[in-house]
Amino acid sequence: MVEAAKQYTDFYAQAGKLIAERSYGVMNAPRDEALRTFSTLGFPTKKVERYKYTDVAEDFAPNYGIGLTPLQVKGLPYCHRISEAPIDVAPYYNRLADKQDAVVALNTLLSVDALVIYVPRNTKVQHPIQISNVLKGEQNTMVNRRILIVLEQCAEADIVITDKAMDQQHFLANQVIEVFAGDGSQLNLYELEETHLLCTRYSSIFLQQGRDSKVRHTSFTLFNGHTRNRLDACLQGEGAEVVLNGCVIADKTQHVDNNTLIDHQVGHCQSNELYKYVLDDSAVGAFAGRILVREGAQKTVSNETNANLCATHSARMYTQPMLEIYADDVKCSHGSTVGQINDDALFYMRQRGISEKEARLLLKSAFITEVIESIPFEPLRDRLHVLVDKRLRGELSKCEGCKLCK
């Protein structure tokens, strides 16, 4: 086994007992299997198709202190620590997660606590639930986050997850989210990442949808170091709909890799995917979206679009929209483009007295707007417009009033 993986197994050999003590029975149960998987597989190399564009071993190689603090969840409706969950979590925990993915196995191995968001049958959550992940620490730290979202039949919820980093340390966040969307349920899940260049994020989301359920996932990567997002959506009930939207703004040496799979297991389902990237400086963007239509999944309608804007010579974009179809009565399409700012549009604006810098900004912002406008929740939409505009000007939300780097 290579060095990078070894430090984690060594750590587990030492701290395994402590982790088990601090944790909860349901979470301890799959640890042995996870250890076996992780030890045999090691970190995926670039030869593994789904990790083609990200060097996992390199991201996990630095010596991190590993965070083992349990969660503090107080007063948030519908949110619970796993040990205090109002339902039996055994049928849910680690059921959807890919058992053959070493990064996921590592999370299963090292997670101490998990957040459970449980919305009972026919309940509509009035206000969006916001979860803020704040990375803080005196030293380089790795955290393993685990979230379980269970929406029972006809439940509805909006969830916003934000990632922030307070200190200028190397942080590594490895997150696994499992989502069970019951029949007729509706879920809007938003993720917003705004950290810094020293932060690495691995996120794996596993989504299972029942009959007539509607799930919309929107992810914004505004600022980060290395990010790799995996999302697997599995449509198991007829009439289910899934929308996966994403927007990436990257410059400097940022690296953003989104990898999605939409698995149409039954017929009459719809999926829609739209990812947009704006790349500047030496940023590297990667997008791989696979749509799988299984045999018998007739009347599937699926649409996938990935549009990318490369603003400099040194920015790199890899895109790979894939269709894998085993049923004949389907309508599937995908499109992908890589291009730059339209010279005519730029000229038009400059003619009207808009400076080149401002014009470029406007065009970039207009390019991204399509993703923001698809968000049904208005306050978030407004907030994102502001954030994106600031981001394109090179500022962060926390920059407000701060003069440190000016």
Add this chain to the structure above:
Amino acid sequence: MEEKNGFVREVAEKKYEYGFTTDVQTDVIEKGLSEDVVRLISQKKGEPDWLLAFRLQAFRYWQTLSAPTWGHLRMPEIDYQDISYYAAPTSPDPSKGKGEIDPELMKTFDKLGIPLEERLALSGTAVDAVMDSVSVKTTFREKLKEKGIIFCSISEAVKEHPELVREYLGSVVPYKDNFFAALNSAVFSDGSFVYIPKGVRCPMELSTYFRINARGTGQFERTLIVCDDDAYVSYLEGCTAPMRDENQLHAAIVEIVVKENAEVKYSTVQNWYPGDAEGKGGVLNLVTKRGHLRGRNSRLSWTQVETGSAITWKYPSCVLSGEGSQAEFYSVAVTNNYQQADTGTKMIHIGKNTKSTIISKGISAGKSQNAYRGLVKVARTADNARNYSSCDSLLLGSKCGAHTFPYMDVHNDTAVVEHEATTSKISEDQLFYCNQRGINTEEAVSLIVNGYAKEVINKLPMEFAVEAQKLLGVSLEGSVG
């Protein structure tokens, strides 16, 4: 349903009309692969030392590799020791001089409709016919020679133009390229060699016809086309094989060098035996084809109609290093019964202002799997590179699969790369419209498919276009009930 099955059976048994075998004496070497076999092949062909050294180097490298598995294919295990690597039809009467063809062979190619007699000059195509491991006859050589064009089998080229072969062989597809390229480099038998000198426009279509005949053999042909400055050539390739219940391996390499302002058109109508309706037998078509656009404003276009083979796994590619060079890839891949195809192209943009177009049409029927896989890579040096890719898939039947795996790696901000793909089935409305007008469903499907593939077929030279159109009809018969 029963009637439909009956029809499918009929198609499988009857429709592959090239499934006969020829009864000629064939010199087949022992099965198996070792350094001795490589030496034996080289010796049989009377090759110079440098070529033997090239083969041995490739063979030693091949031994260190293992077969790739990343294709979207269910591949049978290939036992490389159970194949004979050299089979040559021999003349029963050795007293006959070179250039005389065994009448049995003649009949074979007549049956296939290949004009080996130069009296068929009207067809206006020069043909190189390759049976198993050797080139049988190349027509119109003299006429082409007047213009300085060299068109012969690669074995002859090695003897007569060693300097040219030595300069270009392996320069586009090095033996280290991949598993099958290394294998081919070690054991390649025959193929065509084309050299078009500066400023010459080849007056006729050049064509090679490949035929596998002997049992238990593989075919490892090697084609090398060099098109010098300001020259032009259009090259056609066709292939058939007898019906056998074993899988036959066909691992070829095609290398094309295109120099300044030159243009090469390469068209393939691939009709290897696809196996029977139960997926038994058929040719494994694992080919490396690549063109290198070296000169400024050079052009290369690949057109392929893939209807045969149990497994097709190939990516005719273009390396666009000349400034302003242009490449095109047009493909129709049809799979039926248990056929599998994983095909597409690679466009590697290196030079400035390079442009590539990819049009791919996949048609899957029966229980077949048809995948498009393509890479468009824009290197940092390729300013203003432009690519447009469009891949459409048509599904006929609910048991088949159509897949699209495009890869785009863009390392330059001035590049514009576009990709779009759709997957659908033939609309009920179109079928109904045809039915209404007295066209039965079978014919209607053929009509619609031909219309769908027209964009690609139009790019083929006329004689080939007619053949391709017929092939499309035949390959799909029985796939709609």
